[in-house]
Amino acid sequence: MDxxxxxxxxxxxxxxxxxxxxxxxxxxxxxxxxxxxWRHNGQTKEVTVWCSNDYLGMGHHPDVLKAxxxxxxxxxxxxxxxxxxxxxxxxxxxxxxxxxxxxxKEAGLVFTSGFVSNDASISTIAKLLPDCLILSDELNHASxxxxxxxxxxxxxxxxxxxxxxxxxxxxxxxxxxxxxIVFESIYSMDGDVAPLKEIVELAEKYNAxxxxxxxxxxxxxxxxxxxISEREGLSHRIDIIEGTLAKSFGTLGGYIxxxxxxxxxxxxxAPGFIFTSALPPAIANATVAAxxxxxxxxxxxxxxxKNVHMTKDLLxxxxxxxxxxxxxxIPLFVGNSDLCKKAxxxxxxxxxxxxxxxxxxxxxxGTERLRVTATPxxxxxxxxxxxxxLLEVWQTLDIPYATDFTGQPLKQTA
Numbered sequence: 001m002d003x004x005x006x007x008x009x010x011x012x013x014x015x016x017x018x019x020x021x022x023x024x025x026x027x028x029x030x031x032x033x034x035x036x037x038w039r040h041n042g043q044t045k046e047v048t049v050w051c052s053n054d055y056l057g058m059g060h061h062p063d064v065l066k067a068x069x070x071x072x073x074x075x076x077x078x079x080x081x082x083x084x085x086x087x088x089x090x091x092x093x094x095x096x097x098x099x100x101x102x103x104x105k106e107a108g109l110v111f112t113s114g115f116v117s118n119d120a121s122i123s124t125i126a127k128l129l130p131d132c133l134i135l136s137d138e139l140n141h142a143s144x145x146x147x148x149x150x151x152x153x154x155x156x157x158x159x160x161x162x163x164x165x166x167x168x169x170x171x172x173x174x175x176x177x178x179x180x181i182v183f184e185s186i187y188s189m190d191g192d193v194a195p196l197k198e199i200v201e202l203a204e205k206y207n208a209x210x211x212x213x214x215x216x217x218x219x220x221x222x223x224x225x226x227x228i229s230e231r232e233g234l235s236h237r238i239d240i241i242e243g244t245l246a247k248s249f250g251t252l253g254g255y256i257x258x259x260x261x262x263x264x265x266x267x268x269x270a271p272g273f274i275f276t277s278a279l280p281p282a283i284a285n286a287t288v289a290a291x292x293x294x295x296x297x298x299x300x301x302x303x304x305x306k307n308v309h310m311t312k313d314l315l316x317x318x319x320x321x322x323x324x325x326x327x328x329x330i331p332l333f334v335g336n337s338d339l340c341k342k343a344x345x346x347x348x349x350x351x352x353x354x355x356x357x358x359x360x361x362x363x364x365x366g367t368e369r370l371r372v373t374a375t376p377x378x379x380x381x382x383x384x385x386x387x388x389x390l391l392e393v394w395q396t397l398d399i400p401y402a403t404d405f406t407g408q409p410l411k412q413t414a
Contacts, residue, residue: 018337019359026354033060033377038348047352048382050372055220055328056300057377058250058290068251071285079278091284098291099255102218102226103241107263110255110284112276114215114244115143117254120272121242122147122182122211128265129153129178135169135208137161137183137194144182144213153180160187163198170206179208185228186216189363189371191329193228200237211240219248220301220328225294245283249290253279303376304328307383311374314387320394321402323369330372331358332390334399340368343393351389 014020026049027037034049034057058064071091080086092110099108111117122144126132134148134155148155158166166181173179181203183194196212203210214227222230227243229235240262245253256266267273294300308328316322321333334340340357347353355370363369374383394401 191325
């Protein structure tokens with residue numbers, strides 16, 4: 001067995017399919033977000049980041065930076081191990097209280113990442129429920145799919161945001177069987193929103209638990225940043241709300257919130273929580289500062305929405321293929337993996353704009369795209385520069401414009 005050749009062949013397949021991922025060497029500049037330094041081929045160049053999930057720029061906020069450095073100076077850089085061995089650091093205790101309060105829940109539990117929180121929580125909850133049936137939206141994130149698989153429970157996939165299909169599956173399962181509906185509020189590649197109210201009503205009608213991923217909504221929606229569920233006044237009717245600390249809150253980690261008994265069960269049974277190190281106190285303390293700020297400040301949310309609307313409007317009026325979305329996610333349809341990669345490379349090398357290409361398996365083949373995210377710091381001058389750069393790239397690479405799709409409006413991927 002030529003072991004090396006096996007791995008070389010696997011990498012070769014990615015190259016041949018234009019799916020090999022290259023990570024840019026970037027150094028963000030505090031105080032100048034969204035600018036960053038790009039190191040490439042021995043040279044350093046300043047670029048503008050247009051695809052960051054630090055949606056509100058909180059990773060650069062002075063209060064967040066101070067909270068992190070203060071905690072590191074007082075308590076050190078690491079957590080010392082798992083919480084079962086080293087105990088809870090106090091900022092982590094405060095963080096879980098803040099998260100529970102954010103979503104109006106009794107308790108919160110923090111994990112090392114959003115992927116881990118979904119994987120560990122979904123798998124554990126479904127294992128503890130006898131003969132559980134998981135009903136999952138077909139476009140759920142890979143971390144949710146991993147949790148479903150690791151649970152070993154029966155699963156059924158309902159068509160994306162299709163409440164009629166979901167009801168058919170719930171009705172067939174019957175009211176007496178344990179059921180867990182797993183879905184997201186905002187789907188990050190298309191930017192569409194789930195019909196939360198209809199799903200919650202179906203869950204109540206057919207006696208099912210609900211597990212909502214608010215990863216791409218927390219911080220940005222709702223009066224205090226509690227996400228789409230807060231905006232729609234539905235938080236109290238959803239059993240488990242999951243989110244991330246690594247996007248709009250600008251740090252690292254994932255979490256769930258829910259009733260004390262459900263959160264305690266996950267804490268007590270989930271290997272993904274029990275056997276991994278805790279978040280360091282500096283990260284926890286910084287996140288507390290970010291959450292507290294966004295609970296009381298609308299400035300970042302208002303500026304983001306203003307810049308998102310301006311970006312969408314300018315790109316659409318320029319004839320660029322902006323996919324329909326009601327959220328802060330702005331997908332530009334390309335439809336070809338090779339062109340998508342070339343467009344990303346040209347934006348970076350010629351125009352100093354960083355937008356990572358989104359190819360299969362993140363999105364289905366034939367729906368490749370550039371995913372643009374405007375933040376409070378992406379003002380009018382940067383938006384105009386983006387529009388001009390995209391038009392040059394589209395023309396140079398002969399990428400189809402919005403009007404080239406047989407006269408039909410672009411639709412989101414189903």
